[in-house]
Amino acid sequence: MVRDFKRAWQARDIEALIGLLDPRARASADGGGLVPAFLEPIHGGERIARTWLQIAARSPAFTLLERTVNGQPGLVAQLDGTVVSVYAFDIADGLITRIWAIRNPEKLRRWTAG
Template sequence: RRRVAAARSLGAGAPRRAAIVRDFRRAWQAKDVDALVKLLDPSIVAVADGGGRAMASPVPVRGREAVAEFLVRLAGLAGRLDLLERTVNGQLGLVAMKGGNVLTVYAFDIDDDHIQRIWAIRNPDKLRPWAS
């Protein structure tokens, strides 16, 4: 418990985390690669969990340019999504919805002023709690 608390205390504070997630959401919806790159840590890793039941990248995407470009391509393929700010694992995250259906839940690991890791949960079994 002490290690978890210490690790959380080293990251960005809740207000700063929230601002970063909001800036990320706006940049992603605008498909602004440059704005996304500025929010991402150079060593960022984006991981998706489809659980074999939903489409997801089979390998992690690494590096801020690669992640930003991947996200913009994803936004183009997905079409109009509602990205809602919700608490995910005790921190601000995003829930992607389309037509009232939850498609993906995004959690972020943020340190200082950059997103270091993105977890995209796409496995329908893990999305059930978000559907209500």
């Protein structure tokens, strides 16, 4: 699922993204007040998909790497070799039900050191 999400996000395929997300999915972000992040959770698969396409449009040069995040498949976004975001996912019944986006540089230190 995470690999399919990555591919759809990189291809900017809105329909594929929506198809991977539970219609009741939620996404939240932690920028720690240090970097841009959406302030309120996003509810709904279509809204999440559209937001993720906006993220891709703002940072077209980032690289997505498949990594284990909290013991589960996840994604790490790098920009010029620096980790800028880590994405963790919950999956149920073949759909993504939750996405956590960690952007707070203080919380990304272990990813940068690794």
